[in-house]
Amino acid sequence: MDANSTAEARRPPHVAMLVTPGMGHLIPLAELAKRLAARHGVTATLITFASTASAPQRAFLASLPPAIASLSLPPVDLSDLGPGATIETLMSEECARLVPALTGVLSALRETTRLVAYVADLFGADSFDAAVAAGVPRRYLFHPGNLHGLMIMLHLPELDVSMPGEFRDLAEPVRLPGCVPIPGPDVMSGLQDKSDPCYRWMVHHARLYRESEAILVNSFDAVEPDAARVLTHPEPGRPPVYNIGPLIRADANDEPRAACLDWLDRQPPKSVIFVSFGSGGSLPTEHMRELALGLELTGQRFLWAVRSPSDEGTVNANYYDAESKKDPMAYLPEGFVERTKDIGLLVPSWAPQTEVLAHEATGGFLVHCGWNSVLESLVHGVPMVAWPLFAEQRQNAVMLSEGVRAAMRVPATKRKEEIAAAVREVMTGQGKGAEVRAKVAALQKAAKEALLEGGAATTALDEVISHHPRAVQYTLLENFTLVKSPSNSKAKSCSRLFAVTADTVVLADGGATHGKVGVVDGHAVGTCRCCVSKTWWKAQVVSPMSGHHRLSATMWVSVEVTQNDLRSMRPVHLDFSPKGFQPADTEGIIHRHLSEQFPTTDYLTAPVI
Template identity: 80%
Template sequence: MESKGCCSCKAKTEAPRPPTPHVAMLVTPGMGHLIPLAELAKRLAAHHGVTATLVTFASTASATQRAFLASLPPAITSLSLPPVDLSDLPQDAAIETLMSEECARSVPALTEILTELKSSKRLVAFVADLFGADSFDAAVAAGVPKRCLFFPTNLHGLTLILNLPKLHESIPGEFKDMAEPLRLPGCVPIPGPDVLSPLQDKSNPSYKWMVHHGARYREAHAILVNSFDAVEPDAAAALRAPEPGRPTVHNIGPLTQTREGSTVGGGPREACLEWLDRQPAKSVVFVSFGSGGALPAEQMRELALGLELSGQRFLWVVRSPSDEGAVNANYYDAESKKDPLAYLPEGFVERTKDTGLVIPSWAPQIKVLAHESTGGFLVHCGWNSVLESLVHGVPMVAWPLYAEQRQNAVMMSTEGGVGVAIRVPETKRKEEIAEAVREMMVGQGKGALVRAKVAELQKAALEGLCEGGAAAAALAEVVHTWTGEDK
């Protein structure tokens, strides 16, 4: 008679499975940093069986951030670092300085967190985002095997920061005063005034911090970038070529929120989506300057009149103007400080009620971009928003504000760049705004080329994330270096 129970005998002799690999991720302040890192954590959990802990800073413990963290799957947990004292910094300290100082001063507390995680989990790697390079010290002290940098923007920005220590030595004056554009391997030439905003004043501590980060990036075992080859192929090729002392660079993007994952704010069916339901296909320009952007009052007025003059339907997320602060005044808190509708031209809302909808502070951006009525995006050129637009096949009008946004606008524009956006002229007069919006939406020249290029890149972006695609393969390669396991 055949013996029964042989399967259970075999099970008893099998070696126990190793513990689940775990990764710790440091999120420097800003939802634009948290969202892509969280998406990376989701992909690690869903496709590679890797769990994650997101470590956040006390300075960004906003209601928006708490709601977002609470919405993440069980494989992703979060911890907040204790507050650090930044009162010795000047009142006008740049955001880049604040984030860098907060990270550097949090190294002892982070070392404790990583040591505890290592004692209770199979901690295979530590990932810091772009302002967190000093946190590598904590990973070394805690004995974490692999240190990686997550760069949430593009290869152009990474190439610049990696080259900053050399550029600091070779360019004596200010970038904004350069007679010729900055030329870096594989990159679109960047005019001096469009180079990253924290680099525009070498006497500012933020500049010194960026040079410092550029040097420390080279201590990473690998750099993971939220971009994809098709959107910047020459830069990808240049960074793929081996260079002594530079970590391997992996394009793992686009990492963007899905409609299902966009849970922060709004009700069951937001009013703006109901309004979009009533509009013709691809007829609406979505206007938003990200979670942290605001315009000066005069530019708000010109934008309003430009939208009206364009004759196009629009959905505009309005915030109170930035005249009393910086254009990134809302960086730590996305809520508008005052009633923004009070700053619009008299009669504007009434005159445009049949073609436009103005909403204060916030809209469900992913759902708006995914809506069939959305045909264009007037965007501040934050990289998350650019990727979301490309993933949903929405052409853009570029209106950069701060950080790397001007550099992104050069890279994306039709003048020598990728050709997915029409840039609004610096003068930002209502006639120029109207012309750019009209061309992007219905133009048969430059606008038609932009719409075709966006459709091409949408296909490449989605294919790369599929099993066997370039981004999926790049991430699998990274995970293998962490765990030694193939998934």
């Protein structure tokens, strides 16, 4: 093995992640990168779009650990799309037009890193073409929303053909396996008008989802258990689905402490309702006024990240830039600020949401139902009042209020009395509010357990690594001759190398009279043969890389491997003697035994040498 190959094998595996616009896309992908680095030694590059190069995004990227790099793709001219183009269309067009540039970026990363996988989020499926062109071995789709949203996308191509008319005009809810029935008008906004290019883009993305090797979802089983049972069950023609959430922003320790947190310090426990519509949402003027008057009616303490309304009534007006366009206080009812100064705090544009939700004074969250915000609320045990705005938020609100019952939804009429009633019930735990608070407490516990060692999310991510292992480069060195055991006269060829960890080699079924030896991740490995009568055959391998070491095996009864003269030498013994065992079962048995005996080990499926 030459010096260059040795150096390549010793470099950590690297993953490239495409982040389409929106902090709700960036934050969970960054948290996924952190988890891969901490648990599996993987480095990552987050690839962003020039259209979202805002100050908050730059600050967030700069705060990431050294194992996670970032770069921005070049700007794209989208002026031909016109002023009426939806956010979904803008993101989709930008991604499609950037495929050549992205191909160059990925090709360069292959030269400078050990690039083993590419991850695109839900609006980036077209970028799989770039990964294929650059020769990236594995391609994954990351869905930052929940399983309900993924289920709709997976069924969208058939719904497009079978469903006449528009979703908004359906007399009956949309019923999909394992999902809460979703009324047609509450289906994600990008699907509400078949004549809009946005709709065709969504169908296009849905078809491409099935080209990924696996789909990673930022959700957890307890919050949508029926959908989890359906989607985690294998289905021909559909990539495996893994629930790896909740992925939320873990900390912001390097940022200066916001003044609103000092205000929260002076409030009683669980007495404040936090009001925020995410990084991209704003209310029509009339709804903003009704919300203010509704909060005043409750007499409840509140912290409101208030943003100026859009004159056109576009609720996603701040998607690309979270800063208020005008002074938001000018749009509040006359005298509101003065009347509520003793119980409320108004923060222009933005508040540190994670820290606010984690504060002991926060007892409720009036939320737009963006999935990132929902997960943050559940992780911190904060019950919700649902006020959805755009994208998939309306169907999230249905799932939360009618399905899991972790939120109360504000009626569509948005009158101040209705707003006040929903806030009071959640904050005081009266009526349906009691059920909401109890359910959120249970989901908080489940969310934390999912992330523990052996928890559902941790296990799911480990399965992604093990079932879809990192790319392996090996160098064929030489053939070697097997040494016959004196006690055996009935030799049969029946074994080959199957899997390798950092310090363990496992042999499995196959066959060759003479074996070949190669190098996987800096370890000399080879095939050998044995007989079915529990008699040892021994193979001795000499390579310039690791010197002399011996592999031994007993086929179908046990496998025992000891690597000599290698770092972290460790023998492993696997019992392969279940009744009725057949050679074809070997792969599943090895995977199961490795995951049981080495649950935190990143093991590889080796190429046939």
